[in-house]
Amino acid sequence: MSDAAISRSGSGRKPILSVRGLKVYFPIVIGGLIRKTVPLKAVDEVSFDLYPGETLGVVGESGCGKSTLARGILQLLQPTSGSVVWLGDHIEGLPAAGMKKYREDMQIIFQDPLASLNPRMTIGDIIAEPLTVHRPELSSEERKQQVREIMEQVGLLPLMINRYPHEFSGGQCQRIGVARAMILRPKLIVCDEPVSALDVSIQAQIINLIKGLQDSFGLSLIFISHDLSIVRHISHRIMVLYLGNMMEMADKRILYEHPRHPYTRALISAVPLPDPELEKNKKRLVLEGDLPSPLSPPSGCVFRTRCPLAQDICAREKPTMTVVSATHQVACHFWQKS
Amino acid sequence: MLNYAVRRLLSAIPTLFVIITLAFFMMRLAPGGPFDREKQLPPEIEANILRAYNLDKPLYEQYVDYLTNIVRGDFGPSYKYLDFTVTDLIMTGFPVSLRLGLYAIVIAVLFGVAAGTVAALNQNSTFDYLVMGFAMTGIVIPNFVMAPLLALVFGVYLSLLPVAGWGGGKLQYQILPVITLALPQIAYIARLTRGSMVEVMNSNFIRTARAKGLAERIVVVRHALRGGLLPVVSYLGPATAAVITGSVVIESIFDVPGIGRYFVNGALNRDYPVVMGVVIFYAVLIILLNLLVDLLYGFLDPRVKVE
Numbered sequence: 001m002s003d004a005a006i007s008r009s010g011s012g013r014k015p016i017l018s019v020r021g022l023k024v025y026f027p028i029v030i031g032g033l034i035r036k037t038v039p040l041k042a043v044d045e046v047s048f049d050l051y052p053g054e055t056l057g058v059v060g061e062s063g064c065g066k067s068t069l070a071r072g073i074l075q076l077l078q079p080t081s082g083s084v085v086w087l088g089d090h091i092e093g094l095p096a097a098g099m100k101k102y103r104e105d106m107q108i109i110f111q112d113p114l115a116s117l118n119p120r121m122t123i124g125d126i127i128a129e130p131l132t133v134h135r136p137e138l139s140s141e142e143r144k145q146q147v148r149e150i151m152e153q154v155g156l157l158p159l160m161i162n163r164y165p166h167e168f169s170g171g172q173c174q175r176i177g178v179a180r181a182m183i184l185r186p187k188l189i190v191c192d193e194p195v196s197a198l199d200v201s202i203q204a205q206i207i208n209l210i211k212g213l214q215d216s217f218g219l220s221l222i223f224i225s226h227d228l229s230i231v232r233h234i235s236h237r238i239m240v241l242y243l244g245n246m247m248e249m250a251d252k253r254i255l256y257e258h259p260r261h262p263y264t265r266a267l268i269s270a271v272p273l274p275d276p277e278l279e280k281n282k283k284r285l286v287l288e289g290d291l292p293s294p295l296s297p298p299s300g301c302v303f304r305t306r307c308p309l310a311q312d313i314c315a316r317e318k319p320t321m322t323v324v325s326a327t328h329q330v331a332c333h334f335w336q337k338s
Numbered sequence: 339m340l341n342y343a344v345r346r347l348l349s350a351i352p353t354l355f356v357i358i359t360l361a362f363f364m365m366r367l368a369p370g371g372p373f374d375r376e377k378q379l380p381p382e383i384e385a386n387i388l389r390a391y392n393l394d395k396p397l398y399e400q401y402v403d404y405l406t407n408i409v410r411g412d413f414g415p416s417y418k419y420l421d422f423t424v425t426d427l428i429m430t431g432f433p434v435s436l437r438l439g440l441y442a443i444v445i446a447v448l449f450g451v452a453a454g455t456v457a458a459l460n461q462n463s464t465f466d467y468l469v470m471g472f473a474m475t476g477i478v479i480p481n482f483v484m485a486p487l488l489a490l491v492f493g494v495y496l497s498l499l500p501v502a503g504w505g506g507g508k509l510q511y512q513i514l515p516v517i518t519l520a521l522p523q524i525a526y527i528a529r530l531t532r533g534s535m536v537e538v539m540n541s542n543f544i545r546t547a548r549a550k551g552l553a554e555r556i557v558v559v560r561h562a563l564r565g566g567l568l569p570v571v572s573y574l575g576p577a578t579a580a581v582i583t584g585s586v587v588i589e590s591i592f593d594v595p596g597i598g599r600y601f602v603n604g605a606l607n608r609d610y611p612v613v614m615g616v617v618i619f620y621a622v623l624i625i626l627l628n629l630l631v632d633l634l635y636g637f638l639d640p641r642v643k644v645e
Binding site: 074076096097099100103104107108110112115116117118119120121122129130133134164166177180 | 546547549550551552554556564565638640
């Protein structure tokens with residue numbers, strides 16, 4: 001996709017994060033006697049811009065590279081190639097020491113709330129630790145004060161400050177995770193399936209908490225989920241990933257109402273509707289077959305093995321991201337057919 | 339916490355009672371007696387000696403007498419080292435074994451934890467394989483091979499250190515025994531540390547720590563080591579007890595006047611009170627060190643409540 005095509009979707013504002021052609025490959029050693037290393041293409045050629053205050057939803061099946069994308073952006077994993085530009089600075093491949101000054105601006109909320117918290121630290125220490133690293137000038141009293149304030153903002157009682165993570169429920173642990181991510185007042189938070197481990201009622205609380213914080217502080221979010229209903233609720237724009245490749249990216253309304261990619265359409269048709277009458281009469285597009293192994297992805301378009309529209313050209317040529325409208329891009333040879 | 343410690347100590351009394359009983363009767367089941375000689379003593383002299391030490395009474399009476407004496411804190415006289423009580427022997431031997439053992443365990447923890455941690459952080463690197471290879475060798479070679487080897491190399495060929503002896507506790511006499519004691523412990527601790535550190539470094543909260551922007555050194559020291567050292571701490575209880583009560587083999591080879599030597603000689607000579615005394619001493623040490631480990635656990639891992 002050309003740079004012009006990507007920036008066009010931003011309507012003139014300056015992006016805070018620009019990702020271009022990001023690839024994250026893992027070397028996998030296969031074979032017993034004759035070994036060879038094969039790249040597992042977890043994320044392949046992903047490009048997008050993120051604007052201040054915007055939420056970009058990232059959806060896709062398990063194993064399609066959503067979490068790897070998150071870690072590649074935050075340099076928790078070393079990208080194989082491509083660029084990640086944060087407010088004009090290239091941060092791809094920076095070592096831990098070089099990343100330090102960017103970490104206070106970009107934080108992450110992890111999927112498993114309890115396992116992400118050090119079981120041997122009190123939650124007060126866990127939430128305060130980013131302050132000790134990035135704001136060493138604060139006195140311990142000031143630090144405590146800030147921890148209490150953020151705990152209140154995320155709906156935790158400040159008197160719980162000396163408790164340990166295992167004394168909390170899953171939802172409370174995720175609130176601790178949100179507090180930890182928020183305490184430095186970052187500009188970007190990557191939410192890596194923050195609610196997939198929680199009960200539905202708790203999911204809504206956490207989502208609305210994150211959304212509320214975004215409204216108060218003008219955060220940008222990258223929101224990763226396999227739950228299309230949640231992504232629809234929270235996102236402004238949505239990216240659809242399949243086997244590490246971008247399939248489609250569009251404004252939320254366009255993506256849900258006029259999806260162009262056959263994969264997006266199949267995903268959306270699988271979302272259950274709350275109205276039993278509508279649900280009964282809904283036409284579902286069921287995908288045939290299994291997700292191909294990312295070790296040997298199909299030639300050409302990676303989706304072609306399960307695509308109802310697939311033709312010869314799909315095996316020969318990989319479709320590039322094509323601009324449908326200013327806020328809509330799709331990677332399919334036959335997007336005009338729909 | 340104090341409450342817990344007191345309760346644990348009280349619950350150790352039955353354990354100790356079982357140990358004493360078993361040791362007492364097993365000693366007596368062994369053939370031979372403390373005053374058997376190559377040349378048969380005249381029967382009346384033997385009867386006199388046995389009467390002097392109350393060995394002519396029925397076994398159960400001796401057992402009851404022994405228990406009452408222990409409760410009074412009297413471990414009895416040595417049959418072999420005349421004019422010495424068992425308490426005297428332990429008091430002269432134990433400080434020597436304790437000193438060697440503490441040196442060895444401190445060295446083992448420092449080197450073992452450092453080597454294991456570096457190996458874990460560079461998993462499957464050359465350094466990792468080197469450390470693990472060394473560790474395997476250290477565990478596999480028995481101390482009765484290692485001790486003469488070290489004495490041969492450093493004492494005889496290189497003439498750097500004395501081959502054996504104590505020299506009144508001069509430093510150069512302690513080096514080889516301490517190294518021999520420490521080597522297998524270094525090896526074992528290095529393996530333990532590596533294993534648990536590899537696991538901890540892959541856990542999610544380490545990723546969180548990195549995302550906070552912590553320096554790698556702080557991630558390892560503050561977040562990983564506290565959890566990674568738990569298996570080492572629980573190993574250290576019995577290991578320290580074993581090392582500070584003196585290695586029988588090492589004290590014999592290097593001719594160190596520690597408690598282990600009295601134990602061997604006591605067993606060989608059927609010096610019942612000495613063997614019993616050392617067994618009880620060893621049991622009490624293990625019980626105390628295990629209690630210490632459990633208390634430490636509560637400090638290292640808040641999920642373990644010592645209540």
